[in-house]
Amino acid sequence: MQRIINDFSIQIATVNGSGSQTANLVLLRSIFQMGIPVSGKNMFPSNIAGLPTWYTVRANKAGYIARKKEVDFLVAMNAETAKEDVLSLEPGRAVLYDEPLKLSELRSDLTFYPVPFDKIVATVCTDAKLRRLVKNMIYDGVLSQILEIDMGEMEKALRKQFGKKVKAADLNMGALKAGSDYAAQNLKKTDPFAVERMDKTGGMILIEGNTAAALGAMFAGVTVVAWYPITPSSSLPESLIGYMKKYRVDKETGKATYAIVQAEDEIASIGMVLGASWAGARAMTSTSGPGISLMSEFAGLAYYAEIPGVIFDIQRVGPSTGLPTRTAQGDIATTALLSHGDTRQILLIPASVEECFEMAQDAFDLAERFQQIVFVMSDLDLGMNTWMSAPFKYPEKAYDRGKVLDAETVKRLGGEWGRYKDVDGDGIPWRTLPATGMPSYFTRGSGHNEKGQYSERPDDYQRNMDRLAHKQDTAKKYVPAPVVDDAETEIGIVGYGTSHWAIGECRVQLEQEFGIKTAYMRLRAYPFSQDVEAFIARYPRIYVVEQNRDAQMKMLLRIDLPAGATSHVRSVLHYNGLPVDARSLTDEILIQEGRKTRDTEQVVTARHDAAVVTAAREGE
Amino acid sequence: MADVKKNRIGLEIQPYRGGKTTLCAGCGHNAISERIIDAFFEMGIHPKDVLKLSGIGCSSKTPAYFLSEAHGFNSVHGRMPSVGTGALLANRKMLAIGISGDGDTGAIGIGQFVHLMRRNLPIIYIIEDNGCYGLTKGQFSPTADVGSTQKNGQPNDLPPIDTCMMAVQLGASFVARSFSGDKKQLLSILKAAIAHRGTAMIDVLSPCVTFNDHEGSTKSYAYVKEHDEPSGEVSFVPFFEDITVDYDPGTTTAVTMHDGSKLYLKKVAEDYNPTDKLSAMRLMHETHSRGEFATGVLYIEPDKDDFLTQLNLVDEPLAMLPVDRVKPGRDVLDAVMEEHR
Numbered sequence: 001m002q003r004i005i006n007d008f009s010i011q012i013a014t015v016n017g018s019g020s021q022t023a024n025l026v027l028l029r030s031i032f033q034m035g036i037p038v039s040g041k042n043m044f045p046s047n048i049a050g051l052p053t054w055y056t057v058r059a060n061k062a063g064y065i066a067r068k069k070e071v072d073f074l075v076a077m078n079a080e081t082a083k084e085d086v087l088s089l090e091p092g093r094a095v096l097y098d099e100p101l102k103l104s105e106l107r108s109d110l111t112f113y114p115v116p117f118d119k120i121v122a123t124v125c126t127d128a129k130l131r132r133l134v135k136n137m138i139y140d141g142v143l144s145q146i147l148e149i150d151m152g153e154m155e156k157a158l159r160k161q162f163g164k165k166v167k168a169a170d171l172n173m174g175a176l177k178a179g180s181d182y183a184a185q186n187l188k189k190t191d192p193f194a195v196e197r198m199d200k201t202g203g204m205i206l207i208e209g210n211t212a213a214a215l216g217a218m219f220a221g222v223t224v225v226a227w228y229p230i231t232p233s234s235s236l237p238e239s240l241i242g243y244m245k246k247y248r249v250d251k252e253t254g255k256a257t258y259a260i261v262q263a264e265d266e267i268a269s270i271g272m273v274l275g276a277s278w279a280g281a282r283a284m285t286s287t288s289g290p291g292i293s294l295m296s297e298f299a300g301l302a303y304y305a306e307i308p309g310v311i312f313d314i315q316r317v318g319p320s321t322g323l324p325t326r327t328a329q330g331d332i333a334t335t336a337l338l339s340h341g342d343t344r345q346i347l348l349i350p351a352s353v354e355e356c357f358e359m360a361q362d363a364f365d366l367a368e369r370f371q372q373i374v375f376v377m378s379d380l381d382l383g384m385n386t387w388m389s390a391p392f393k394y395p396e397k398a399y400d401r402g403k404v405l406d407a408e409t410v411k412r413l414g415g416e417w418g419r420y421k422d423v424d425g426d427g428i429p430w431r432t433l434p435a436t437g438m439p440s441y442f443t444r445g446s447g448h449n450e451k452g453q454y455s456e457r458p459d460d461y462q463r464n465m466d467r468l469a470h471k472q473d474t475a476k477k478y479v480p481a482p483v484v485d486d487a488e489t490e491i492g493i494v495g496y497g498t499s500h501w502a503i504g505e506c507r508v509q510l511e512q513e514f515g516i517k518t519a520y521m522r523l524r525a526y527p528f529s530q531d532v533e534a535f536i537a538r539y540p541r542i543y544v545v546e547q548n549r550d551a552q553m554k555m556l557l558r559i560d561l562p563a564g565a566t567s568h569v570r571s572v573l574h575y576n577g578l579p580v581d582a583r584s585l586t587d588e589i590l591i592q593e594g595r596k597t598r599d600t601e602q603v604v605t606a607r608h609d610a611a612v613v614t615a616a617r618e619g620e
Numbered sequence: 621m622a623d624v625k626k627n628r629i630g631l632e633i634q635p636y637r638g639g640k641t642t643l644c645a646g647c648g649h650n651a652i653s654e655r656i657i658d659a660f661f662e663m664g665i666h667p668k669d670v671l672k673l674s675g676i677g678c679s680s681k682t683p684a685y686f687l688s689e690a691h692g693f694n695s696v697h698g699r700m701p702s703v704g705t706g707a708l709l710a711n712r713k714m715l716a717i718g719i720s721g722d723g724d725t726g727a728i729g730i731g732q733f734v735h736l737m738r739r740n741l742p743i744i745y746i747i748e749d750n751g752c753y754g755l756t757k758g759q760f761s762p763t764a765d766v767g768s769t770q771k772n773g774q775p776n777d778l779p780p781i782d783t784c785m786m787a788v789q790l791g792a793s794f795v796a797r798s799f800s801g802d803k804k805q806l807l808s809i810l811k812a813a814i815a816h817r818g819t820a821m822i823d824v825l826s827p828c829v830t831f832n833d834h835e836g837s838t839k840s841y842a843y844v845k846e847h848d849e850p851s852g853e854v855s856f857v858p859f860f861e862d863i864t865v866d867y868d869p870g871t872t873t874a875v876t877m878h879d880g881s882k883l884y885l886k887k888v889a890e891d892y893n894p895t896d897k898l899s900a901m902r903l904m905h906e907t908h909s910r911g912e913f914a915t916g917v918l919y920i921e922p923d924k925d926d927f928l929t930q931l932n933l934v935d936e937p938l939a940m941l942p943v944d945r946v947k948p949g950r951d952v953l954d955a956v957m958e959e960h961r
Contacts, residue, residue, distance in 0.1 A: 256933055261931075268705075445695070
């Protein structure tokens with residue numbers, strides 16, 4: 001049998017609330033510690049306890065960390081889903097299961113490893129109440145034997161996971177060893193999958209996007225945070241609270257250099273952010289789609305009255321409550337145009353945990369420079385899953401606090417200052433802050449002239465709106481540019497956010513398996529810079545990859561680019577709530593290119609992908 | 621002009637004034653703006669140390685008509701509390717005054733009102749209460765009394781929200797009700813509110829001359845004058861005035877305020893105690909059941925911790941902290957990265 005080394009996915013099927021997350025993270029971390037690139041994806045229900053949940057660990061020697069479509073090794077712990085999980089596997093895969101489930105009777109083309117979890121756990125845990133939790137560590141022990149994961153690394157990962165809780169760590173260590181011993185004595189390895197030590201993760205970190213964004217905000221000097229709990233955003237402000245308590249309390253006085261307030265709803269959150277930013281603080285909130293909808297009226301006020309603010313949108317599946325624990329890029333179009341009247345917002349779109357960290361400062365700098373809200377469009381996959389990354393670099397760049405009037409500027413401008421007057425030709429006026437001795441003004445969402453006075457004059461209104469449009473043009477030169485990889489080909493792929501990881505792998509599949517070269521542009525911001533239009537013009541066929549149904553980014557391209565510039569733009573869409581995988585993209589591009597897909601794809605595989613519909617909607 | 625009156629910080633009244641009002645002639649709100657100007661002038665608060673906030677409606681236009689040298693923020697309907705909260709989080713040194721209306725507070729903004737009161741944010745929160753939506757031509761607001769009629773004769777069927785009762789119950793530490801036509805009482809209450817540290821919630825009955833001043837309305841000038849039941853005389857002695865007041869503890873409650881000012885509240889009833897929640901609620905309930913409304917400082921808790929104190933913020937305004945106090949060093953990032961290895 002051909003061994004398959006460092007290139008497989010493990011799926012652990014459990015019930016949520018059973019405490020399996022610790023065992024899953026220990027598994028992920030131990031493979032990572034062996035130098036093998038990994039990724040972990042949690043597919044969990046919107047529920048506290050009792051519903052099915054799947055955790056997928058992918059090990060990949062080439063460094064691909066997108067979700068893998070196929071499951072290679074199933075750990076079946078949940079009676080409710082076990083049968084369907086087993087039936088959906090491709091031949092030759094392996095199943096580790098709880099013995100009473102009797103899964104081996106279902107198929108003859110898979111490798112089965114039965115493990116009597118209840119019997120083993122009874123030998124290591126005398127407290128019946130704890131057994132349900134400790135049981136999970138047994139599958140880690142069994143996997144260490146079968147997949148040849150170093151037990152020393154497993155122990156190290158386990159100890160790190162439990163931190164100072166030594167007693168709990170010892171108990172779980174016992175379960176880990178019991179599982180490993182059981183496998184050594186009772187199970188004979190007949191599947192091809194195994195890990196071997198590599199050196200591809202040295203010095204790297206494992207972190208969630210929300211934690212990275214929280215860190216970024218702290219280093220960006222945030223002082224006021226208002227938030228309202230919502231999945232998948234909550235862990236961002238919650239991590240921030242932890243870090244700020246530790247690193248932003250004045251050592252001498254014991255007093256906080258920040259305020260974090262749990263508001264009564266998302267409307268109050270953005271209201272507090274705008275009040276604080278108006279008074280000169282760096283202020284932010286974090287939310288998800290439903291919160292963005294509620295903030296819409298205030299977003300218009302901020303745009304028109306020109307008040308900075310930072311909003312992290314950790315996107316989830318909508319509309320309405322939708323699938324609150326699944327991922328999507330579904331807020332792109334609404335957020336870009338958020339509010340009533342004519343509004344254009346600034347969006348930053350991180351693809352990695354590193355960008356979650358870096359774009360936090362970018363967001364504050366741009367918000368203060370342009371005196372408007374900057375939205376950081378993360379998603380559940382990025383925010384809540386664990387990602388491998390190079391350690392973050394210390395931000396050297398000085399904060400850009402934007403155009404805030406001081407005595408020197410007043411002198412330079414002579415009598416020219418007006419709150420909404422464009423004295424520099426870039427569309428950006430100078431603002432004044434309370435308590436700085438500078439001239440006051442009355443901030444209002446109602447019509448105003450250049451001096452900030454109430455006005456309903458048609459010429460005042462139109463001049464102001466034209467200046468705001470001009471300001472947005474200036475922003476195009478300031479927002480992060482797209483990352484472009486050109487190639488000698490007729491095909492250009494456009495993507496953004498977390499789709500990036502599947503796109504990278506898809507491009508290799510297209511080239512290595514089908515000889516199709518592709519160029520690639522990863523968008524990182526809205527409004528679009530000149531580079532975006534140029535890339536789209538360079539390639540005869542453009543595929544925009546998005547994790548939403550309605551091709552929202554393509555809509556924005558069509559609105560903003562000149563007529564005719566997007567007639568060759570097609571869509572590859574993924575919107576079933578799961579992180580996008582490379583094979584789905586490859587297949588869809590091949591279909592739209594009029595080519596045959598990989599033979600194995602004739603077999604209908606993973607259950608989770610039943611809803612993947614990736615159609616060229618416009619039929620161009 | 622040697623005889624131009626100056627206040628204790630040497631300012632004339634001019635910087636306390638604002639733009640010309642655009643409200644209807646005779647609107648109660650204009651009288652309130654006048655008292656606000658007087659109160660800030662007499663207390664010697666520099667306009668530049670004040671933040672003016674408001675929601676949407678006739679009431680919320682008024683910050684443009686007083687304290688023109690103060691920064692002002694006319695926000696969105698019913699959301700002034702959150703904007704004010706954010707502004708004060710950013711700069712705790714500022715004195716904030718928020719102007720709302722009965723619709724802005726009692727209807728669309730009731731949620732934010734409730735949570736502002738709970739937090740006891742240090743802000744003067746004024747409801748300019750006329751029982752109707754003036755700017756959209758006279759619809760009932762949630763403070764309209766049962767049986768009160770619109771101009772076209774249509775009566776209101778739903779019970780009113782009593783914002784003062786709510787404020788007391790929810791945690792505001794200074795709750796008052798007054799009448800735009802009672803210059804003396806309103807001025808004393810406003811000065812005491814300036815001296816107070818915590819939420820000073822003041823519901824000011826302020827008749828709408830255009831849409832709610834007719835017979836049948838319980839928010840008309842005539843009706844309010846007739847049914848105003850002062851809870852007792854309100855005398856305020858600011859900390860900077862060296863005045864000793866002789867008073868009878870049996871008939872007057874003396875309150876020492878956060879800044880050292882003294883507030884003397886003459887009791888209407890022997891068993892009424894303005895520092896006791898239950899007593900304040902009973903007074904409001906009893907006067908209401910007689911078809912009257914109690915005015916004056918109805919409840920006061922001078923030493924309650926305000927929201928900013930609870931947050932344990934540094935003394936300097938958060939908005940003004942220099943980079944080295946808000947950007948942790950390289951060692952911090954290194955330590956955090958190490959935790960994630």
